[in-house]
Amino acid sequence: MKQYTEEIKMEKQKRKQLKAKKGAVRVATVGCGLHAILNIYPCLPRISEIDLVAVCDLKKELAQQNARYYGAKVWYTDFEKMIDTESPDGVIVVGPPPMQYQIGKKILERGIPIFIEKPVTWSIEESETLQKIAEEKNCWGQVGYMKRFSIPYQIAKHIIEKGDLGRITQITCKYACGKYPPKLWNLPEPKMCSLLGHEVHIIDLFRFFGGDIEELFAMYHCISEEQHGYCVSLRFKSGAIGSLSTNSFERWENFDEYLSISGEEAYIVVDQMARLKFYPRNDWVTVPKVNIQNLSMNWATSGRTSIKTEDRIGYYYELKHFATCLKEKKKPSVSLEDGIQALKTAYAIFESSQSKRPIKLI
Numbered sequence: 001m002k003q004y005t006e007e008i009k010m011e012k013q014k015r016k017q018l019k020a021k022k023g024a025v026r027v028a029t030v031g032c033g034l035h036a037i038l039n040i041y042p043c044l045p046r047i048s049e050i051d052l053v054a055v056c057d058l059k060k061e062l063a064q065q066n067a068r069y070y071g072a073k074v075w076y077t078d079f080e081k082m083i084d085t086e087s088p089d090g091v092i093v094v095g096p097p098p099m100q101y102q103i104g105k106k107i108l109e110r111g112i113p114i115f116i117e118k119p120v121t122w123s124i125e126e127s128e129t130l131q132k133i134a135e136e137k138n139c140w141g142q143v144g145y146m147k148r149f150s151i152p153y154q155i156a157k158h159i160i161e162k163g164d165l166g167r168i169t170q171i172t173c174k175y176a177c178g179k180y181p182p183k184l185w186n187l188p189e190p191k192m193c194s195l196l197g198h199e200v201h202i203i204d205l206f207r208f209f210g211g212d213i214e215e216l217f218a219m220y221h222c223i224s225e226e227q228h229g230y231c232v233s234l235r236f237k238s239g240a241i242g243s244l245s246t247n248s249f250e251r252w253e254n255f256d257e258y259l260s261i262s263g264e265e266a267y268i269v270v271d272q273m274a275r276l277k278f279y280p281r282n283d284w285v286t287v288p289k290v291n292i293q294n295l296s297m298n299w300a301t302s303g304r305t306s307i308k309t310e311d312r313i314g315y316y317y318e319l320k321h322f323a324t325c326l327k328e329k330k331k332p333s334v335s336l337e338d339g340i341q342a343l344k345t346a347y348a349i350f351e352s353s354q355s356k357r358p359i360k361l362i
């Protein structure tokens, strides 16, 4: 212990001598696995508000390699040593939910905000524990529900907030992928794996647009241990209704994501997070003597001006939001509470599909 404390003292001195990036917050990361290196780390050097001070993984070679690739000043294999030495403003934690729980807890206990991947933890109780610690320490956690930050969904939100859609009346979605691992994170129930590992994304998106879900009824179909489908009818607290079809019957190569939001005499469709069509209540152009129909406003990625995937689907903007919240000492727009609500909804979908009964969430 004495040696550990001495080492930390020496390291702290060294760190002070390293100049921080001007005006940026000091961020450290834990976990250099697949999702981290494919989607999260590549965004960091482009975010001017982030100074990546350290990277940690149990596997030394991964920590070393990713510190080099993404410009971290140092790397660690022991996250507690990293936190105590570097005193970062915030920590990004990316890994399987049991790891995220163990590590997230220790970081929040030190009063340091975290960015943590969805579904946060796989039990509701564990996510509630994280939230409780965060509250006690006057701290917070942002959950990696990046779809909220994806460009077409942000456009849709903006249209809605401007009042151009009217009240939201109905939300419809198809979310389909290929075979899903039945032993994910050692979950005891294979039928739950895609719900907790994957479909929580779209559940959170429903809440983003429709608000809290009051009641739902789900049907379930399965053709193998890795291929499940859920068909969910639901009602939001606002009175609006929704319908969500998810499955792992199709192919990852043809991943399908389609969301339609109906308002009052107007609707928005977002297709594959790559195209948005807005059909407004009033025509935006009139041509004498011509009865124009299907007057939609479109947004799509295209050709030479195509947007980086990590920006379009939200990874870049969610991490920028994390940095802004750290810098301005404000709470994130997607919180541990949102993580808990998405988990509660996923469990309710499962319970309803098995009991063949509607479930009330509020």
Ligand SMILES: NC(=O)c1ccc[n+]([C@@H]2O[C@H](COP(=O)([O-])OP(=O)(O)OC[C@H]3O[C@@H](n4cnc5c(N)ncnc54)[C@H](O)[C@@H]3O)[C@@H](O)[C@H]2O)c1
Residues within 6 Å of the ligand: 030, 031, 032, 033, 034, 035, 036, 037, 056, 057, 058, 059, 062, 077, 079, 094, 095, 096, 097, 099, 100, 103, 117, 118, 119, 120, 144, 145, 146, 197
């Ligand atoms: N938002 C999205 O679109 C999206 C997509 C895929 C995955 N995810 C989420 O990302 C997470 C999985 O991330 P991944 O694919 O990078 O995980 P992974 O399992 O590939 O890697 C985890 C890494 O953490 C390291 N690690 C484990 N315990 C550690 C500890 N105590 N200290 C330091 N390092 C430790 C491991 O050595 C490993 O390298 C899941 O929560 C998943 O739901 C999100």
